[in-house]
Amino acid sequence: MQQDILIEQSSSAALYQRALKVMPGGCSRNTVLRKPHPLYAQRGEGCYVTDIEGVRRIDFANNMASLIHGHAHPEVVSAVTEQLKKGTAFTLATEAEIDYAEHLCSRNAGFDKIRFVNSGTEAIMSCVKAARAYTGRAKIAKVEGAYHGLYDYAEVSQTSKPTDWGDESKPVSVAVAHGTPASALMDVVVIPFNDAERAVAILDQHADELACVLVDLLPHRVGLLPASQEFVNALHQWTRDNGALLVYDEVITFRSRYGGAQRWYDVSPDLTAMGKMIGGGFPVGALAGRADVMDVMNPLADKVLFPHSGTFSANPITMTAGRVTMELFDEAAVLKLNRLAEYARTRLMEAIRLADIPACVTGGGSMFRVHMKPEPPANYRAAFQTPEETTRLNVLLDHLFDNGVMMINTCSGTLSTVMTEKEIDILIDVMLSGFGKIKKLLAKQKSV
Ligand SMILES: Cc1ncc(COP(=O)(O)O)c(C=O)c1O
Numbered sequence: 001m002q003q004d005i006l007i008e009q010s011s012s013a014a015l016y017q018r019a020l021k022v023m024p025g026g027c028s029r030n031t032v033l034r035k036p037h038p039l040y041a042q043r044g045e046g047c048y049v050t051d052i053e054g055v056r057r058i059d060f061a062n063n064m065a066s067l068i069h070g071h072a073h074p075e076v077v078s079a080v081t082e083q084l085k086k087g088t089a090f091t092l093a094t095e096a097e098i099d100y101a102e103h104l105c106s107r108n109a110g111f112d113k114i115r116f117v118n119s120g121t122e123a124i125m126s127c128v129k130a131a132r133a134y135t136g137r138a139k140i141a142k143v144e145g146a147y148h149g150l151y152d153y154a155e156v157s158q159t160s161k162p163t164d165w166g167d168e169s170k171p172v173s174v175a176v177a178h179g180t181p182a183s184a185l186m187d188v189v190v191i192p193f194n195d196a197e198r199a200v201a202i203l204d205q206h207a208d209e210l211a212c213v214l215v216d217l218l219p220h221r222v223g224l225l226p227a228s229q230e231f232v233n234a235l236h237q238w239t240r241d242n243g244a245l246l247v248y249d250e251v252i253t254f255r256s257r258y259g260g261a262q263r264w265y266d267v268s269p270d271l272t273a274m275g276k277m278i279g280g281g282f283p284v285g286a287l288a289g290r291a292d293v294m295d296v297m298n299p300l301a302d303k304v305l306f307p308h309s310g311t312f313s314a315n316p317i318t319m320t321a322g323r324v325t326m327e328l329f330d331e332a333a334v335l336k337l338n339r340l341a342e343y344a345r346t347r348l349m350e351a352i353r354l355a356d357i358p359a360c361v362t363g364g365g366s367m368f369r370v371h372m373k374p375e376p377p378a379n380y381r382a383a384f385q386t387p388e389e390t391t392r393l394n395v396l397l398d399h400l401f402d403n404g405v406m407m408i409n410t411c412s413g414t415l416s417t418v419m420t421e422k423e424i425d426i427l428i429d430v431m432l433s434g435f436g437k438i439k440k441l442l443a444k445q446k447s448v
Helices: 002-009 010-024 073-088 097-104 121-135 183-185 196-204 228-241 292-297 316-328 331-355 387-402 419-447
Strands: 041-045 050-051 056-059 113-117 139-143 188-191 210-215 246-250 271-275 285-289 361-362 367-371 412-414
Touching: 056 419, 073 316, 097 113, 097 285, 097 316, 113 121, 113 292, 121 139, 121 210, 121 246, 121 271, 121 292, 183 188, 188 196, 188 285, 196 228, 210 228, 228 246, 285 292, 331 361, 331 367, 331 419, 367 387, 387 419
Parallel strands: 139 188, 139 210, 210 246, 246 271
Antiparallel strands: 041 050, 050 056, 113 285, 271 285, 361 367, 367 412
């Protein structure tokens, strides 16, 4: 069998055989899976990753947008190595936590207080629980198709399909995991992205029940188009009028401005969830915002509304790596990276025009996404791929991977500060040859 031959030939295939025996699907995160087997990493240096077969690729995935300076940045390695020698976690507080909390709070005037956790999932869960504790209400609202991690409530309708998503004026709350309690679905109100009128009409039906409206300002799975000023203002105003909190998921988007993508807009949230890049390559999450809201977690209060803890939260390794990483990602570095991403988006659009295929580019800040659709999709339903589009995208992704370019599996790219125009130019060359393959495939799809 073809697969057996491959398995004999490659070291990664042999490792995967071992992995399959001890992990469901042979891994702990589905993201790393590829057919017929995942490739195993040997090392990363800057914006390049080498696998154990010795193949080097430019890394536009950056561990799902979490490595803002690429791999093994010398200043981060050196600071973490020093801290490793002193210990990795204590049942004592560390100064490293205070140093980092001060730095992150200084980046955004709305961050009165901050708490650290261990993942973006945990940051979102903590924001939701804080909002519930503050308002005394159970329900939350979220955008259809938006990914906010694994918390039961936050993941509702992340993978809705045309067969179950219902009318766009009243999107159905659809479970992701089998066995999700029906009560969780009832406590999540789903709104369409960038449609202020429909969203407000839906929210109005739950006016006294919502603890918060949760929104990502540049939601990757929804299509990676920025939220419109009108949409954000409408959600903000609605929360002010109805005693709910506005919560931003900036787990990915905090990279977009020095103080987060929220600086693109006129209004500020009550709470912000962060994660990914702020860990400097280590597991992390954080929530920050208004002092009176954050104080629901204050253990010194007479009544603690939301008791909050975590064994590895604010461990000194993550705090050190995160602080050094974010200090390096200063105003100038953010602007420079965004300019490079603008160059990438512009050149990608030119390449699509040149190749004359129905594709488009979305994105903002230091990210981009290529869709196999002629127009940028306005929301999750528009971004939802037909089977033919999925086939074309997979052909493109395989072509990129086989030609030394690693992307996120939606064909999204996130830049790191160690990249230059050289890496973007290579990306464009490989994209162009990939678009040629798509053109041939399109002709075949049409003739069937
Ligand atoms: C926007 C957003 N929120 C939350 C999360 C969850 O973060 P984590 O994987 O660290 O739990 C992710 C992860 O991809 C994300 O993209």
